[in-house]
Amino acid sequence: MGRSPLFLRVFLLMLICVAVVQLMNVALLIAAQTPTSRIYTVGEIAQALEPGGESTETLTIERAASRKPAAWNPRGERIELAIATALGVAADRVDIRFPTPFLQREQVYSRAGLPAPVPPASRQAARDVIVIGNFDAAVRQPDGSWIEVRSAQTFEPWRKLVLLWLILSVAAVAPFAWALARRLTKPIGAFAAAAERLGRDPRTAPIAIEGPAEIAEAASAFNRMQARLNRYVDDRATVVGAVAHDLRTPLMRLGLRLESAPPALRAACENDIRDMEAMVAATLSYVRDTNTVLDRRPLDLRSLAETVIDDLSDRGAAVALVPGEPVVIEGNSAALKAMLANLVGNAVKYAGGAEVSIACEADQVRIEVRDDGPGMAAEDIERAFEPFFRGERSRNRDTGGIGLGLPSARATARAHGGDMGLANREGGGVVAWVSLPG
Known part of the structure; x- marks a missing residue:
């Protein structure tokens, strides 16, 4: 389908504006009487x-x-x-x-x-x-x-006529100027909204290809870029998942070959094999969770947090949720619940307890999980989100997971269009915060 270039549309619209103004001036020249001095x-x-x-x-x-x-x-x-x-x-x-x-x-x-x-x-x-x-x-x-x-300095009638004519000229040209400004800014706003949606959800629908030739070409290029990014992420996730999956076979063979090994050696190797199997399972779970398109529905975030708090309280954990009003957002219930369970579970594991608060700030919802533990080293704050990194030096050396909990939690927050971070609290302890679109 042929599309007229944006340059041609803008050029024609400007010519129309100039023509309207000139016609108004000619009409003024014909209608106005020659001004005479007193x-x-x-x-x-x-x-x-x-x-x-x-x-x-x-x-x-x-x-x-x-x-x-x-x-x-x-x-x-x-x-x-x-x-x-x-x-x-x-x-x-x-x-x-x-x-x-x-x-x-x-x-x-x-x-x-x-x-x-x-x-x-x-x-x-x-x-x-x-x-x-x-x-x-x-x-x-x-x-x-x-x-x-x-x-006496009076405002002559011809001056009033010229002023009125000027106002009428502006009113006549204003619709064309408005149409020109809207035509120029609408595609830019559409691209900005599309870029924001892509940042929140890489699986979002592509931009509709419409408008002038330049805009349609740019929309097509944007859609191709989005498709390439998704394919790149999918390929990397597939490779990592395949490697993690295929590692199970040699681990199983190692376990079988250790049957004839001395008991002491067999016990030590079996512990290492179990650790590796746990890492493989965690990696497969991480790849699966970060590569799955989340189905979003309206949900009460506070009620979701209450279920996580209640589960941990039943196990004897010292956890609490700050009271407040219901907070309804668009999200995936299972993914957000797993994220909250991960953050609160970390606080309980490393600091012995946690306090959770949920608050609305402008168009954002902020979740904070605070603990009273020893805190984290400054250099470990951002590294904590690297896969397989465990900052046990600053917390409890006797506990620790695979190192994929926080990366998975941040991936969930970013998949919902938000973000996540850590910070040391004044007086000791760590606060893990999550911001989500309200």
């Missing part, structure tokens, strides 16, 4: 600058003690002369300025070579002079202060 007369300005003038909706009047000098402007020079004529005062007492537009610098002019402006013929002619746009005019009073008149 027109004032020198008569209005002069009337506001006269003593007793009051602010209006279009003009604002203020008093200032001083006024900073500004660059010369030919337009301002002509209007200053008209205002001075309308007020009947000297031209050097009048000052008018025009604000610099946004993102523009103030223009620099040269007076050299320009003819001097001619004042209006009469005061009425001066009052009829037109001032277009915003301004800031002032006249100096006899005491040195200034009366300032400014055009």
Whole structure:
């Protein structure tokens, strides 16, 4: 089935976004009226600058003690002369300025070579002079202060229309941008979820091959990688299981040949053979448990722990479970029970007792098995999870198993999407913790 490339889809979607924005701009150009600046007369300005003038909706009047000098402007020079004529005062007492537009610098002019402006013929002619746009005019009073008149800064209707149009443009393009972002991030989220599932359960279902060609190809590569990993693990487990199984035959032959050996030698060799048979049996059990797909169902983890505690208590072990609320998770009952029995049994074997607690932390469930034993050497904490390693130097030298209990328990925790670790407690003892998805 043909699939269009992701690049082409993104490119077309971006073209659609640009086309929508341009169409909105063309519509604005057609619909909007040409903005016009407000027109004032020198008569209005002069009337506001006269003593007793009051602010209006279009003009604002203020008093200032001083006024900073500004660059010369030919337009301002002509209007200053008209205002001075309308007020009947000297031209050097009048000052008018025009604000610099946004993102523009103030223009620099040269007076050299320009003819001097001619004042209006009469005061009425001066009052009829037109001032277009915003301004800031002032006249100096006899005491040195200034009366300032400014055009009111209002939000013109055309600016409101442009702002509204901008909001409409964003609203029109937003669905396309949302679709683009979703299309780009959805496959990435799917891969992240698939990688998380693979880390929790290597036997999880493969990714569905769908979407653009690049995504489908990446999903196929991910699925092939998952299949190769599973085959690699299966092959290694098969080899280890076959070797462990085939070791039983030579061990049996050794036992038969020892029948004619001296009693002392036969007894010593038989003990070694039994140890080797126990190791073979433990290895086969470990390979079988770690290579089996776990069937998961909702279960109450606290009830499962209670059955383990009750079994050990009936045998006289000093074990206890911290009370709490039921904790329901998705898991395999047999595997989790074996894991708990392994951890609590180790604590009883090496320290004489154990205390178990189960608590929910955010989206995780944490199980802790604590004991009051002598603890473990720091270098043995992580090595304790290596197959066939026994850290008896730090605990009880008279007891010990094959060395596959903790590796099997960690494999069970990781098969459920969690993890497991050991740590020395303050004041002595060891805590074995297990985290599982809640």
